[in-house]
Amino acid sequence: MTATESQAEVRPAETPDDAPARVIPAALPLQPEDPPRVGEFWLRGRLGANAAGYLYTASDETGRDAVVAMMTEGSADDAAARERFVNAVDDLPTEAVLAHNDSDDDDLALWAAIGPIRSDDGTSAASDERLIAERRGEEVLSAVLMDRVPQLGLLRGPDFRHYWENRRRPGLFRIWPLPWPAVLRPASRLALVLALLMMAVIMALAVFLAWLLFRHAQPLEPEPVIPTPTGTVTVTITPTTPPPGTGSGSPTTGTTPSLTPSPLPTSGIPTDVPSSPGSPGSPGDKF
Structure with a gap:
């Protein structure tokens, strides 16, 4: 197993009444591929990892601490590995499993929050609870790897290795509601x-x-013509000379000059109508 074992340093007791307190090393920071949250637990750091999954330190909105065991993408895609993970979680004491996701979520990696862990008050009891939760999380991941199964018979042939051991990224997860910006x-x-x-x-x-x-920009010259809905454009014509018969040099206000079309001249327009049959201009001569 390649999981990092929890290290503990035991302080010697100065007096018989002084209980030994264990100093737990800080967890490693989360990596970009790690989920920020699973279920109601916010992940704070890595405690260990192997081919089967990861151990995270986590806490929920109420401040309750826990150790979260989560499968990798390789082990989460193996139905037998998922079954071993579920069986290992079911074998834990009921009060030790704080939360877990549904085993029917085939597209998601299985995880389980293990506790309870009291807040770190410097006493040995709080350190022991965290150590126990870490040990239980390691047992769950070891059940997936089957590295603690006792050897039966003689060691012969190549070593056993899971086909998904190289896929060690954290498994797929779903976050809802979104963690930002809480x-x-x-x-x-x-x-x-x-x-x-x-x-x-x-x-x-x-x-x-x-x-x-653009505050001093001049309007467009000329102003754009906006057509009416019918597609026609109305143009107003202002005459520069007074119409005949008004007797003044300016048009009368309120009157509109009437434009009467002049008759077209009738002389000089060819009618192409022959004056007599047989003339050169007769259409009947062409056939």
Whole structure:
């Protein structure tokens, strides 16, 4: 098993009444591929990993701490490995399993939150509860790997190895509701608020500069003609000379000059009608 064993340093008791306190090393930070949350538990760091899954330290919204065991993508795709994970979780004491997802979710990796773990108050009892939860999580992952199954018979042939051992990324998970922005720390929230304010200031500055550039812009010459819904355009014609018969140099206000079309001249227009039969212009001569 390649899982990192929980290390503990035992402090020597100075007096008989002083109980030994175990110092638990801090967990490793989460990697980008690690889920930020499974179920109602927020993951805080890695405690161990092997080909079967990962151990995380986690806590829920109420501050309840737990150790989360989660399968890798390789083991989660194996039906036999999933069954071994479920059986190992069922073998744990009922009070030790705080939460787990449904084993019928074939597209998701199985996980289980193991506890209970009291808040770290510096006493040996809190350290022991965390160590017990870690041991139980390791047993669940070892059941998936089958590395603690006693050897029957003689060792012959090549070593046994699962076909999915190279696929060690965390298994698929689903987050709902989304973790953002509840998981953000106060410093991250302040940076987010400052970024939004900066974006608002930049947008307001851009609008102000556009107003300064175009506030003295002249209207288009000539103004665009907007057609009516029927597709026609109305154009108003203002005469520069008074119509005949008004006797004034300017058109009368409130009157519209009438434009009468002049008759077309009738002389000089060929009619192509022959004056007598047999003339050159007769159409009947062409056939």
